[in-house]
Amino acid sequence: MNKDHFTFSTDPEMATFERDLLLSVEQMKTGKVRVALSPIANIRNKMHLSQSKFSDLLGVSVRTLQDWEQGRAKPSGAAKTLLKIAELNPEALIAVA
Known part of the structure; x- marks a missing residue:
């Protein structure tokens, strides 16, 4: 998904969630965040x-x-x-x- 073409929700709480989710995905793609294994x-x-x-x-x-x-x-x-x-x-x- 290209964030340039993404429309955030008009609900402030949902928009914050969407931004955080998008940031997390970007960090995972760049290797800044790793999933911890059990x-x-x-x-x-x-x-x-x-x-x-x-x-x-x-x-x-x-x-x-x-x-x-x-x-x-x-x-x-x-x-x-x-x-x-x-x-x-x-x-x-x-x-x-």
Whole structure:
């Protein structure tokens, strides 16, 4: 979207929201802002695994992993232990999976 051709809302609150949103998009495009990953997503990314492969290693569904990564659910005690192993010694998790 070209901001030169964008008409802001006449509602002051909505116009402020639109300007802030447009600024955020511009900052993301220029690399000034980065999306922070959850700790679980960071572990998965460090292992260079897709959600599908990582969820297979952990013995959970992709949906469950997504819920953990997005903060909609928290892993159980056993899953927390597996995640800690994945973080500290990923080769060990791969070896026993």
